[in-house]
Amino acid sequence: MKPKLILLSLILMTGCASTQLVGTWKNPDIVLFDAYKVLVVGMSQDDEVRIEFETQLTKKLEQTGVEAMRSIDLFDVEFTSSEKSEEELSEVEQQLLDKGFDAILFTKVVGTENRRTFRERMNKFNNLYTRFSTDYLGHQDMYYDPEYYETFNLYHIETALYCICVDKERELIWKGDFEVTEPSKVNKTIDAYIRLMTTAMQEEDVIF
Template sequence: MKVLYYTLTLLLLASCSTARMTDTWTNKEYTNYQPKKVLIVGLTENLTARQIFEEQLKNELADRGIVAVESYTVFKPSFTNLKQTQEAIEQEISRVSKQGFDAILISAVKGVDEKETYSGDRYRTDYYWRRFGRYYYLHQDVYLVEGYYNKYKVYHIEASLYNLKEDSDKSLVWVASYNIVDPKQISTTVTNYVTAIIKSLEQEELIRKK
């Protein structure tokens, strides 16, 4: 029963795919800074996830009085489908700046870790296994139960806010890192991630609260 309980708990936590912030930094030179028109960029090969992310973040920013636009409606397919030179990227930035954008909020996956846990009774804090027989009894399922070990992934994602009105050395306004554990459903995962970003931006007073 305990094995089943802990297994169900692990699955519940994974299905929630909560985005947990692990690190953040804000440029102190941007006191009282709040963007007015933001280009949202979801840097991912998963086009569905990109569209959902950009649309949800756009809606959240709009609810706070900020004009926000999805990059998939601004960038030409040729820009995202092909590797661009730094010069070409700077030209694209100049183009969107002329359209009135004063900031870019970009999100990208920085890495993925493969993790492994097991569904055994590993949460005991007493020392019932001081005797070999007890220890073996508690852990023998590794031989007998298929799926005894559970593999999952942890995605390390970074979100950054850049001021397009400043030169490149001072344009980074805010950056935060998040961990997302074993995402299952795109919509739920993106919703939790967008919520975490909005909460971070509100805490840093880069956007007003709803």
């Protein structure tokens, strides 16, 4: 990862510690990639999350002068409710090419894991205990209090940019890997993710 991206990640993590950039990859044959019409695909079983994500990202693209469309406006319910073959997806890609699309921005959850951590106890952390009994009594609920720890899901999310190029395979241009802590407010988490992801792409001269 570039030093600037590491710094960027730390800055944005400070503002929203639940979303962080893990790493990026960019096609070494591509120096600068501009797109004029992008299909935004957010893969999720939760329709509300999918709509919110695709809507926010589409607006972000349009703010930069890029025409964008949500996949939810292109793929009907029947399309996403059943398994598709490679031939069917090739037909979709050709239809996109015929309609003037030149890129697909595809985001999906690639994994999740359960984490366990201490609850926030910074008020006690800085205390200087001069006696064993005081120290012990201040922390003894670690043994028996189930609320001493908190568990949460950590989602591994990937955003990939694919080029829809004439007479070429739909090649990968850029990919970003992110970690998102189980969100309490979906809208804010989506906003933080999009800001982090688009800024990372901008740093590497991809679309933004």
